[in-house]
Structures are given as C-alpha cells and as structure tokens.
Amino acid sequence: MRSIDDFADTFDDELIAKLDDNNILGRLHFSTVDGLDSSGKIEKLYFFGARGFSIFRASNMTLVYDSGDEVEKMIAKFYPDVFNTNTKPDDADEDKPIDFFDKRSDNLGPECESVEIGELGGRRILFVGVDRTAAILIYSLESGEVVPTFESVYRAGGRDDTFQNLLDNRNLGDLDPEDLKFIPVSESVTGVPMLMVTSTVSGTISLYEVYNDSSTMSTTEPPNPTMTTGNGIILISSKVLYFLSIIFGFLILQW
Incomplete structure (x- = not known):
C-alpha cells in the first residue's frame, strides 16, 4: 500500500x-x-503484464499499433467465466478453471505469450496465444494495413470441472499456449491449413484446422466452430490429429 x-x-x-x-x-x-x-x-x-500485443514498423521499430485492452474485452465477452483466470491449480482434485476468475488481473493480466502469422485465402492472419485464459485470438491484417481486424477467439477444454477430471478426460485444452506454428495447406497432411499449439502447463501439443467460412477449402461445414465475428475466420480442432501427453500433464498438475 x-x-x-x-x-x-x-x-x-x-x-x-x-x-x-x-x-x-x-x-x-x-x-x-x-x-x-x-x-x-x-x-x-x-x-x-502482457495485456495485449503491439505491431512495430520493421524499418525503424516505431510503434504503429497497440491492442490496448481489446484482448481482455474479447475474453470478457466470449469467455467471461475464465476472465484473467489462472492455469495452475493449488489442488488439481478440487480446483476448476472457473474458480480462478479474475485472479490475474492485478499483476500480469491475460498474458499474451505467443504470436504466429499465416496466410489464409490471400489474407495475412495473426494468431495470439493468451496464457492465462488458455485461448487463441485470431486477427486478419490486410495488405498495406497496420491495424488488424478481430476475427474470432477459441478456447479448447472444459472450464467447470476439476483440473484432474479434465486431465483424465483429455479435456484440459491448451493451458498456457507458449508457442504457435502455422502450417500452410501445402504442408498440411489434411489438405487444410493448420495451427500447431504447444502448451506448457497442460503438457499438450495440439493441431487445429483453420477455416475461412468464405473460402472453398472444404465442401462441408466445419464441425463445432468457435464464436466468430468480423470476416468469419474460425479455428476448430482437427479430428485427424490431436496429441495429449498424459504423463507430462499429470506431472505439471501435481507440481
């Protein structure tokens, strides 16, 4: 004080x-x-805290864009029950993600930890990994523009169950997405662009298919799309590839 x-x-x-x-x-x-x-x-x-993300001009490192409080606003809008939550339980058998609502607001906030850039349907796409909410925010950035457009936000895993139950049921999601890697359609084994997400607390490596609802990449409606706004880019879990390291996740939770 x-x-x-x-x-x-x-x-x-x-x-x-x-x-x-x-x-x-x-x-x-x-x-x-x-x-x-x-x-x-x-x-x-x-x-x-890492409460947002910024864009700098590479030629002289001048700041051209800062997201301000938009990350927290979007999480509060789409996932209010885990707003600025924590991903590390005190007791994995008792604690739930929703129990830590707002616990990180006073120090590091949502902690935007990772970023990746890809291309989808001729548009540059920006993926932002948010540690504490364990979510991925998706933005598009048109050629020549410096202000990105919010497209959607995705959070895998349950929220109203104990961390241990979520682990046992392989429904932890991506707790603390520390690194992201975009896989273009030319390198994807499913024929659809993908996003690889590695997460330290859940001990997971997840692969997600990335869709643009205005594209013709898929002839069928993608299953279980996340909430979307803007131009409708959505991120969904691939039915083909999903890996979960049970042992590593268990060790993290016990620690």
Whole structure:
C-alpha cells in the first residue's frame, strides 16, 4: 500500500484514492522504480503484464499499433467465466478453471505469450496465444494495413470441472499456449491449413484446422466452430490429429 506522500504533487488525487481501494485499483501491481520525478516520487504509473500485443514498423521499430485492452474485452465477452483466470491449480482434485476468475488481473493480466502469422485465402492472419485464459485470438491484417481486424477467439477444454477430471478426460485444452506454428495447406497432411499449439502447463501439443467460412477449402461445414465475428475466420480442432501427453500433464498438475 502506497502513501499519498509517495506521489508527486501533479498526480491525480482521484486516481490515488482508487489505488487505495481494493474494489477498484487497489490490487493492481505497478512499478515503484519507473515513472518517478526528480525527487523520487511517482508521477506516472507503469503496470506489469502482457495485456495485449503491439505491431512495430520493421524499418525503424516505431510503434504503429497497440491492442490496448481489446484482448481482455474479447475474453470478457466470449469467455467471461475464465476472465484473467489462472492455469495452475493449488489442488488439481478440487480446483476448476472457473474458480480462478479474475485472479490475474492485478499483476500480469491475460498474458499474451505467443504470436504466429499465416496466410489464409490471400489474407495475412495473426494468431495470439493468451496464457492465462488458455485461448487463441485470431486477427486478419490486410495488405498495406497496420491495424488488424478481430476475427474470432477459441478456447479448447472444459472450464467447470476439476483440473484432474479434465486431465483424465483429455479435456484440459491448451493451458498456457507458449508457442504457435502455422502450417500452410501445402504442408498440411489434411489438405487444410493448420495451427500447431504447444502448451506448457497442460503438457499438450495440439493441431487445429483453420477455416475461412468464405473460402472453398472444404465442401462441408466445419464441425463445432468457435464464436466468430468480423470476416468469419474460425479455428476448430482437427479430428485427424490431436496429441495429449498424459504423463507430462499429470506431472505439471501435481507440481
């Protein structure tokens, strides 16, 4: 808890009051070594966490886009029961993903951990792995544009069951998707573009088929599509390839 004397005279008094209220901003962690004035008092707040993603111009590394709070807004809209949840249970036999609702909001937030770029139907597609919600957000980026368009969000696995039951039933999903790899149609064994997702907490390697509902890649309706908006890119689990490392997942949960 910071004292009012820790803040510079120019700091907003109303914001100080909110930082002292656990029902508003009191739980939020911020740096005490950044944003200080010449006397060492806080004049600007720097919060921790990977709450979004940014796009920089490669030629000079200038910032051209930042997602701001959109990642959290989309998770709150489509998966509100696991908003800023945690993927590491205290007791795998008792805890459920929904039990950790909002637990990470005060420190690292959703933690956008991984990113991958692919091409689908002539459009550049951006995949963002969100650790704590264990979800994949999908954006499209038209040629010459720097502002991506939100397309859909996908979360595998159950939410209202214990972590141990989800593990036993092979329904953990992708807990902490640490790395993503896009597989173009030319290299896919199913003839459909795929996304490989490796996740550290669930101990899984998952392969998903990626569809564009306006494309002609498949003559049948993809099964069980996730919620979609925008131009309708959807991500679904491949019926052909899905791997789950039971032993590794078990060790992670016990740890």
